[in-house]
Amino acid sequence: MDLTDDEALPLPPPFMFECNDCTRLLLDLANKTNADTGCFTEQLAVAKHLADVHPDDVPETHTRRCDQCPKYRTLPDAADAWAEHRARDLFLPETVARLM
Incomplete structure (x- = not known):
């Protein structure tokens, strides 16, 4: 699968490589993305x-x-979901990160 620069996974910040769980989750996401098999569950797990x-x-x-x-700002019980939404910017292209 050929991805444009806007679709390719960005290089995550260094702190994510210092965390074993982040590294494992990022590898799962990259493997699913490279296999072009859908990676929504992996995105949610990282976020x-x-x-x-x-x-x-x-x-x-x-x-x-x-x-x-x-x-998200207007929903009283959306703090966790809003944090996950913002976290997606750390490991997904902006065009994908801001979809949910």
């Missing part, structure tokens, strides 16, 4: 891990080009 285990590394609210952040 949840980041939000749960590395909350200080989750990016702040998106301030541009994000239709999702304003929606």
Whole structure:
């Protein structure tokens, strides 16, 4: 599968390679992506891990080009999902990360 630069997985931040769980989850995601077999479950697993285990590394609210952040901000019980949404920027291309 040939990916454009906008679709390719970005290089994650260094802290993710220092965490064994992050490394394993990223490898699972990369393997599924390379096999072109769908990787939604793997995306969710990485985002949840980041939000749960590395909350200080989750990016702040998106301030541009994000239709999702304003929606999450208005939902009273969406803090976890919103953190996972923002964490997706650390390991997915922006065009994919901001879909959910």
